Amino acid sequence: MMPLKPETWIAYTFAVLSGFAFGFVLERAGFGSSRKLAAQFYLRDMTVLKVMFTAIVTAMLGLVLLRAAGLVNMDAIYVNPTFLGPQVVGGLIFGAGFVVGGYCPGTSAVAAATGKVDGIVFLAGIAAGILGYAGAYPKLAAFANKGGDRVFLMDWLKLSYGTVAILVTLLALGMFAGAEWIERKMRGAAPTTPGSAGDESHQDDTTAPSPAE
Amino acid sequence: MANVSASPGRHTKPAPTQLKPMWDPYVAGFFLGLVLLGTFLVVGRGLGASGALARITARTAEIFVPSWVHGNGALGPYFAKGAKWWDDWLVFELIGVVLGGLAAGLTGGRFGIQIERGPRVTARQRLLFAFLGGAIAGFGARLAQGCTSGQALTGGATLALGSWAFMFAVFGGAYGLAYFVRRLWT
Numbered sequence: 001m002m003p004l005k006p007e008t009w010i011a012y013t014f015a016v017l018s019g020f021a022f023g024f025v026l027e028r029a030g031f032g033s034s035r036k037l038a039a040q041f042y043l044r045d046m047t048v049l050k051v052m053f054t055a056i057v058t059a060m061l062g063l064v065l066l067r068a069a070g071l072v073n074m075d076a077i078y079v080n081p082t083f084l085g086p087q088v089v090g091g092l093i094f095g096a097g098f099v100v101g102g103y104c105p106g107t108s109a110v111a112a113a114t115g116k117v118d119g120i121v122f123l124a125g126i127a128a129g130i131l132g133y134a135g136a137y138p139k140l141a142a143f144a145n146k147g148g149d150r151v152f153l154m155d156w157l158k159l160s161y162g163t164v165a166i167l168v169t170l171l172a173l174g175m176f177a178g179a180e181w182i183e184r185k186m187r188g189a190a191p192t193t194p195g196s197a198g199d200e201s202h203q204d205d206t207t208a209p210s211p212a213e
Numbered sequence: 214m215a216n217v218s219a220s221p222g223r224h225t226k227p228a229p230t231q232l233k234p235m236w237d238p239y240v241a242g243f244f245l246g247l248v249l250l251g252t253f254l255v256v257g258r259g260l261g262a263s264g265a266l267a268r269i270t271a272r273t274a275e276i277f278v279p280s281w282v283h284g285n286g287a288l289g290p291y292f293a294k295g296a297k298w299w300d301d302w303l304v305f306e307l308i309g310v311v312l313g314g315l316a317a318g319l320t321g322g323r324f325g326i327q328i329e330r331g332p333r334v335t336a337r338q339r340l341l342f343a344f345l346g347g348a349i350a351g352f353g354a355r356l357a358q359g360c361t362s363g364q365a366l367t368g369g370a371t372l373a374l375g376s377w378a379f380m381f382a383v384f385g386g387a388y389g390l391a392y393f394v395r396r397l398w399t
Contacts, residue, residue: 038398
């Protein structure tokens with residue numbers, strides 16, 4: 001029965017290995033580039049949305065199928081507790097920081113690792129933000145800790161796990177179709193970013209996987 | 214390749230030789246999903262970044278203001294009796310992220326010391342806004358108890374309600390502000 005939950009040192013070794021794969025994929029997706037990431041918010045390059053939702057759907061369907069096969073126990077898997085107020089307000093603030101700074105925490109770590117000075121400075125900014133939050137925490141604690149239950153989309157929608165998984169998959173497919181449409185519309189209409197949909201340079205190498213469109 | 218070196222926002226010359234192409238976004242997303250699924254199945258947890266950064270920040274601040282850090286409601290628990298600041302899955306995972314990013318950058322021909330910026334901002338402005346954006350994002354991530362990886366990806370895949378609310382709020386915040394800061398990127 002999964003999760004296997006091995007002893008600590010094995011788990012931590014696995015943490016380094018899976019982090020390595022995570023960082024490697026982020027770089028290969030082009031997420032070491034702030035201009036490519038920010039282009040998502042100007043509809044010039046929808047890679048962020050495509051990568052994120054493909055990843056979410058892949059992992060989600062894996063869990064749903066393995067659970068249906070009786071191979072995984074969802075109760076033993078950590079599910080982010082829901083604190084609706086802080087998550088919505090924190091998300092809005094986080095999104096603002098994303099478009100101003102051009103990174104999120106994980107991608108800034110990859111950018112810093114590939115020599116981007118702006119990535120290193122963004123990381124320093126995160127540290128400042130964390131300390132700022134800590135300083136404000138006594139005043140924020142009551143708001144920040146309101147909630148904390150294990151609540152799923154299916155509880156909110158009053159639908160089964162499988163149904164919600166299908167709906168999320170359909171939502172993702174719809175967004176992919178929209179993303180491809182937007183990229184076709186925007187192509188040629190604006191200067192491109194490195195490696196973006198409108199930039200042909202990433203297609204020079206014959207080993208490149210063929211573009212989905 | 215000439216396209217990349219000619220692009221206006223590159224501050225310094227791009228890394229030379231054998232620039233590996235980016236992966237197709239859906240292929241990259243699929244592999245990212247498999248990595249995430251793997252962590253669920255092996256350790257029962259997902260990926261993350263800001264949680265580890267909070268621990269590292271707390272440890273660094275502890276050097277200068279130990280009593281403030283230990284007494285702080287947000288940072289203190291990392292140093293509680295029996296707890297060690299580094300004793301968390303995410304800290305080790307983040308070490309891997311940096312190593313994996315470095316390996317991919319080196320093997321892909323994209324490693325190089327540079328300041329990446331929009332075509333209309335100076336390097337100094339870019340660094341100022343990178344710091345500001347990082348600070349805003351860092352604050353928001355602590356309030357939301359996670360970031361794009363720890364909340365949106367991980368909580369998104371487990372269908373956690375609050376993580377989905379976070380994800381839409383992130384896109385809402387970013388798209389809502391994008392117009393007003395367009396000079397930074399376009």
